[in-house]
């Protein structure tokens with residue numbers, strides 16, 4: 001379904017989908033990001049790594065417009081992000097999952113995924129309440145697209161269950177579905193492996209690649225699980241103390257002495 005949305009605004013497939021340039025974020029005396037620059041090309045799975053406090057979540061929060069930045073520039077699909085209000089981010093094609101799941105626990109799996117359709121629906125609450133023309137069609141379209149995602153994510157058996165009743169690993173899949181429902185062209189995954197068991201992490205890697213291939217989207221992944229990030233990423237950016245310390249293929253970054261040094265004593 002997302003293939004239809006592959007309109008390329010920026011003159012073709014060679015221009016990066018996301019460009020971060022000289023980004024600086026300071027919180028009263030703490031420099032969380034210090035002149036960070038990198039590009040993410042269309043169709044890539046890019047991994048963002050770094051020890052605790054390196055600035056990864058801060059960067060994600062800048063991309064979601066939850067945080068402002070004192071210096072630098074973020075360009076998404078050829079468009080500067082600085083003037084984009086927070087509530088427009090999903091609508092412009094940036095979907096996101098959170099470290100702490102952002103789901104409605106008392107709603108069903110299907111309804112949670114349908115909530116993610118919101119940026120793609122045109123009829124507002126009032127139109128729905130008044131059952132104005134077009135509302136039923138839009139509702140049917142949302143249900144159809146959410147059901148497609150339920151099948152893709154292997155959630156058919158639990159589609160009508162309340163999210164609160166489900167194990168953590170399943171809920172994480174529901175959150176992926178919610179993020180995909182907005183038909184993003186860039187999917188930001190914030191520690192998708194956190195809290196998953198060994199087997200679940202294994203299938204997550206294949207799922208991330210399948211999502212990229214099936215929906216032709218670009219993925220930026222923050223992850224502490226080195227096995228996962230190194231096996232799924234085409235490109236890796238490493239941060240430490242708010243600075244970019246390395247960038248390249250997983251093999252290049254893994255053996256970069258600065259990366260090894262940054263992780264000594266903090267990660268295996």
Ligand SMILES: Nc1ncnc2c1ncn2[C@@H]1O[C@H](COP(=O)(O)OP(=O)(O)OP(=O)(O)O)[C@@H](O)[C@H]1O
Pocket residue numbers: 027030031032050051052053054055056057058059
């Ligand atoms: N809202 C905030 N107010 C003050 N300081 C903050 C805020 N958010 C982040 N920081 C600080 O900015 C730095 C970077 O934090 P950030 O959460 O981005 O790191 P991270 O790489 O995501 O770490 P982790 O892997 O532990 O999630 C840290 O020193 C953190 O304490």
